[in-house]
Every structure is written in structure tokens, then in C-alpha cells.
Amino acid sequence: MTTQTAAFAASKKSVLLPILACAVFGLAVVFVTGHVQADLLHDAAHDVRHATGFPCH
Numbered sequence: 001m002t003t004q005t006a007a008f009a010a011s012k013k014s015v016l017l018p019i020l021a022c023a024v025f026g027l028a029v030v031f032v033t034g035h036v037q038a039d040l041l042h043d044a045a046h047d048v049r050h051a052t053g054f055p056c057h
Contacts, residue, residue: 030054 030052033045049055 030049033041033049036045
């Protein structure tokens with residue numbers, strides 16, 4: 001019984017790390033593009049920022 005519990009705990013940790021990494025990367029992309037001053041990058045991310053409610057003006 002302890003073998004099954006240990007295996008379940010290990011698989012739970014292995015699933016949580018990629019989810020957490022994707023969440024951190026996604027938030028970083030939103031906030032970095034939200035504060036960039038380059039016109040090309042601003043225009044590229046403009047519609048996405050407005051769709052997610054991030055102010056850019």
C-alpha cells in the first residue's frame with residue numbers, strides 16, 4: 001500500500017511542475033509585453049492585451 005501512495009505522490013509532483021512553469025511563463029509574457037515601449041511589439045500584442053483586460057494606454 002505504501003508503494004502505491006509513493007507512486008501517486010511522485011506522479012502528482014511530475015504533473016504540477018509543467019503546469020506551474022507554463023503559468024509563470026504566461027504571466028511573464030503578458031506583463032513584459034504590457035510594459036514594452038517598442039511600437040512593433042506594442043502593436044503585435046495590442047489586441048491580446050485588450051482581450052485579457054490589461055490596460056496599455
